[in-house]
Each structure stands twice: as structure tokens, then as C-alpha cells.
Amino acid sequence: xxxxxxxxxxxxxxxxxxxxxAAICGRQIHTLSQRQKSIKRDYxxxxxxxxxxxxxxxxxxxxxxxxxRQIDSFSLTKPEQxxxxxxxxxxxxxxxxxxxxxxxxxxxxxxxxxxxxxxKAFVKPSDLHKETPAFADKIMHEIMRPRSRERLSxxxxxxxxxxxxxxxxSAHDQQVKQFDSVFRIYHVSTADAFNQxxxxxxxxxxxxxxxxxxxxxxxxxVLLGIWYWLHKRRDLHKLLFILSIAMAFIFLLTGxxxxxxxxxxxxxxxxxxxIGETISFKDQVIFFQSKSIVDVVLLLMRTGKYDSILVGAxxxxxxxxxxxxxxxxxxxxIEGDDGDRAVESSRRTTPxxxxxxxxxxxxxxxxxxxxxxxxxxxxxxxVAIFMAYIGFNGIFNDQMxxxxxxxxxxxxxxxxxxxxxxxxxxxxxFVLFGLILSQLLQWIAKKSADPRARKKQPA
Numbered sequence: 001x002x003x004x005x006x007x008x009x010x011x012x013x014x015x016x017x018x019x020x021x022a023a024i025c026g027r028q029i030h031t032l033s034q035r036q037k038s039i040k041r042d043y044x045x046x047x048x049x050x051x052x053x054x055x056x057x058x059x060x061x062x063x064x065x066x067x068x069r070q071i072d073s074f075s076l077t078k079p080e081q082x083x084x085x086x087x088x089x090x091x092x093x094x095x096x097x098x099x100x101x102x103x104x105x106x107x108x109x110x111x112x113x114x115x116x117x118x119x120k121a122f123v124k125p126s127d128l129h130k131e132t133p134a135f136a137d138k139i140m141h142e143i144m145r146p147r148s149r150e151r152l153s154x155x156x157x158x159x160x161x162x163x164x165x166x167x168x169x170s171a172h173d174q175q176v177k178q179f180d181s182v183f184r185i186y187h188v189s190t191a192d193a194f195n196q197x198x199x200x201x202x203x204x205x206x207x208x209x210x211x212x213x214x215x216x217x218x219x220x221x222v223l224l225g226i227w228y229w230l231h232k233r234r235d236l237h238k239l240l241f242i243l244s245i246a247m248a249f250i251f252l253l254t255g256x257x258x259x260x261x262x263x264x265x266x267x268x269x270x271x272x273x274x275i276g277e278t279i280s281f282k283d284q285v286i287f288f289q290s291k292s293i294v295d296v297v298l299l300l301m302r303t304g305k306y307d308s309i310l311v312g313a314x315x316x317x318x319x320x321x322x323x324x325x326x327x328x329x330x331x332x333x334i335e336g337d338d339g340d341r342a343v344e345s346s347r348r349t350t351p352x353x354x355x356x357x358x359x360x361x362x363x364x365x366x367x368x369x370x371x372x373x374x375x376x377x378x379x380x381x382x383v384a385i386f387m388a389y390i391g392f393n394g395i396f397n398d399q400m401x402x403x404x405x406x407x408x409x410x411x412x413x414x415x416x417x418x419x420x421x422x423x424x425x426x427x428x429x430f431v432l433f434g435l436i437l438s439q440l441l442q443w444i445a446k447k448s449a450d451p452r453a454r455k456k457q458p459a
Contacts, residue, residue, distance in 0.1 A: 011236055015226065015243040018219045022247060025215040026254035029422055032209045033258040037290045039198050039205075040262070042182045044288035046191050051175050052284045053270065062279055081140060088136040093129055100125045195283065213422045216251065220433060223247055227440070237444050238334055241437075245331045248433055252323060255427030256293050263289045264417035292423055293319060323434065329365045330441055 045051075052058055076084065103120075107113045179191070188194045223244060230236050267284040291299070293315070300312030 022219040025212040044285040092132040251430035258423030260424040
């Protein structure tokens with residue numbers, strides 16, 4: 001008897017260590033999953049296509065910046081200077097001809113007649129026409145001086161800025177407020193700094209999450225190994241099964257509350273040439289959603305629509321309530337198993353213990369323990385999530401491929417980053433472990449009902 005007690009204590013300590021390890025890993029997976037979800041949600045705001053490729057303000061800033069650079073680097077080639085000089089000479093000749101025609105008009109006033117007489121006496125249009133090349137050269141020299149070019153550039157830039165201010169996006173103020181609130185959280189001041197910081201943090205979170213998932217799976221495999229090692233020790237099955245139910249609860253809660261699937265469609269890069277400049281857009285998020293099963297249920301419940309609420313209630317009932325009820329009732333049923341020990345058979349049965357036993361082996365408990373599997377749709381949820389992933393992945397791949405363009409003047413790379421998350425792996429593990437527990441329960445129940453198995457129990 002003392003040896004049996006020591007064996008039970010050793011088994012209890014060993015499995016409790018596994019449970020604590022799995023619980024810590026599950027807690028970390030949930031925390032990191034929520035942190036990753038928060039970061040990616042903020043990332044989708046900062047890099048949203050609405051505030052980038054489809055933003056009037058962003059296009060205005062890019063165009064103003066490109067034109068300003070063109071103005072600063074403005075210079076005339078030799079053929080362009082010759083053409084401009086020719087235009088100036090033409091304008092000067094036209095101006096001289098215009099002045100000559102004005103002064104040649106009949107004058108009625110004495111002053112007008114005197115001005116006409118003086119013009120005819122001292123000014124000869126033919127001589128002025130001969131001087132126009134020199135005047136044109138002088139004007140070109142003044143235009144090409146650095147100070148003159150700076151004044152012209154400043155005038156052009158100020159006019160460009162004035163035109164840019166007249167282009168206004170009504171969503172710009174909201175964008176600035178959102179960006180400022182996000183930047184304060186991450187202690188950055190620019191979108192580039194935010195992207196660099198979040199990219200590093202997301203890589204670390206992903207590595208840690210899968211490490212904790214591996215830790216949970218190792219705990220589960222060790223527990224199954226203990227079952228295989230002690231499968232002939234019927235006196236330890238009850239304790240081991242109750243501890244296994246606790247392990248299943250840890251996997252279930254972690255799987256329900258951790259992110260299972262991410263839907264992420266974005267334009268990685270878009271480049272094209274405009275007015276001599278390369279316009280670029282990077283990481284333009286078109287659509288992003290990150291959900292766990294609990295998130296989906298809450299989302300459906302909050303819509304206020306009867307059909308959505310009904311679907312949410314069904315998911316809550318069949319994929320959350322039924323699996324939990326099955327685990328609880330399985331534990332109650334196994335706790336009421338009194339056909340496994342000779343010590344218990346020697347005890348005197350009281351009316352109270354008989355009522356308690358009838359309740360533990362009642363129809364409700366027995367139904368949930370043995371027959372509720374067909375109503376528990378956790379396995380169906382696993383398949384549904386996987387099919388949704390395949391469907392979304394196929395749709396996005398098909399649609400995003402149309403955005404991939406590569407020409408000499410325009411290039412676009414669109415990617416689909418939809419992926420299953422660690423929460424899905426944990427939930428699948430729970431479903432598979434639940435199937436194993438169901439088989440173990442039936443095997444234990446069969447052994448309990450076998451009189452020959454009872455006689456073989458150690459005293």
C-alpha cells in the first residue's frame with residue numbers, strides 16, 4: 001500500500017510539472033499572439049493603402065517634391081539656349097515694330113505730333129533691329145546667372161506650394177491623428193522608424209511563439225508516453241486520466257483565445273516614372289484581419305443582426321460549450337468509477353454516497369462523456385478554418401496576381417500573406433488529444449465492467 005502511494009505521488013508530481021509547463025507555454029502563446037495582433041493592426045493603419053497609394057495628400061506631396069527637385073536642378077542645354085535666344089530676338093523685333101507702328105499713327109494733339117517728330121528724327125527702327133542680337137545675348141546672360149536662376153526657382157517653388165495647398169484631402173486630419181497616436185505608443189516619430197521597429201519585434205514574437213508551441217507539444221507527447229508506459233497499471237488510470245483532462249483544458253483554452261488565422265493582402269512595392277522622377281510605394285496594406293475563435297464569436301454577437309447572432313451562438317455552443325462540457329463530464333464520470341479497487345469494495349455504502357454515485361453516472365453525465373462527440377464540432381471547426389484558409393489564400397493569390405506588373409516604366413509586386421497561426425496548431429492538437437481521451441475512456445469503462453480485471457487489482 002505504501003509503495004502504491006509513492007507511485008501515485010511520483011506520477012502526480014511528474015504530470016503536474018508537465019501541466020505547469022504547458023500552462024506557462026499556453027499563457028505565453030496567448031500573450032504573444034495578442035501582442036502580434038496589436039502590432040500588425042497598427043502596422044496596417046500606418047501602411048494602409050488608403051493613406052498611401054489612394055491618398056490625395058500623399059500624391060500631392062510626392063508630386064510637389066518631384067517637381068521641386070526638377071526646379072532645383074533646372075538647366076538649359078546649348079540647343080535650348082539658342083532656341084530661347086531666338087525667341088527673345090523675335091520678341092524684341094516684334095516690340096520695335098509695335099512701337100514704330102504706334103508712333104506712326106496720326107496724332108491730333110500738339111504733344112503727340114512733337115513726340116512723333118522726335119521719334120522719326122532720332123529713332124530708326126532698322127538700326128534697333130540690328131541691335132536686337134546684342135540685346136538678346138545680354139538678356140540671356142542675365143537669365144543664366146546663378147542669382148537669377150535662384151530667384152526664378154524660388155518663384156516657381158512658391159507658386160507650386162500655393163497650388164499644392166489648394167489640393168486638400170478631407171481624411172488628412174484623421175490620418176495625422178491616427179499616426180500620432182500610434183507613434184506615441186511605439187516612441188517613434190516617422191513611418192520608416194515605426195516599420196523598422198515593428199518588423200524586428202514581429203520576427204522575435206514569431207520565433208518565441210513557435211518555441212512555446214513546441215514546448216506544449218513536448219509536454220503532450222511526454223504525457224502520452226506515460227500513458228503507454230502505465231497502460232497496464234489500472235490502479236493509476238483514474239489519476240492519470242483526470243490529469244490528462246486538465247492538459248486538454250489547457251490546450252483548449254489556449255487554442256480558443258489565441259489567433260488562428262491571419263488574412264493579409266498587400267502591395268509590397270509599386271514603382272513608376274513620372275516627370276523624370278521615380279515614384280515609389282512600399283508595403284501598402286490592402287486588407288488585414290487577425291482572429292481567434294473567441295474573437296469570431298464576439299464579432300458575430302456584436303453585429304446586432306439576428307442571422308449573425310445565430311451563427312455566433314452555434315459556434316459558441318458546438319465548438320466551445322460542448323467540448324468543455326464533454327471534458328467536465330468525462331472527469332465526473334471517471335471520478336465515479338468505484339469498480340477498480342478492492343479497498344473501496346470493502347467500504348459500507350451510505351445513501352448519500354449512493355445518490356452521489358447515481359448523479360456521477362447519470363444520463364446527462366454519461367451522454368456528454370460518451371455520446372456528445374457527434375455534437376461537438378471542434379473537429380469541424382478545425383476543418384472549416386483550414387478550408388477558409390485555403391479559400392482565402394486561393395482567392396487572394398488569384399486576385400493579387402493581376403496586380404503583378406513589370407514594364408520599363410511601371411512595376412508592381414503584390415503578395416498574399418494569409419497564414420495559419422500557432423493558435424490553430426494548439427487547437428488541432430486539442431482535437432486530436434480529445435479523440436485519444438475518448439478512446440481511453442471507453443477502454444477504461446470496458447475494463448471497469450470486466451469482473452476479471454477487478455480481481456487482478458493489487459491490494
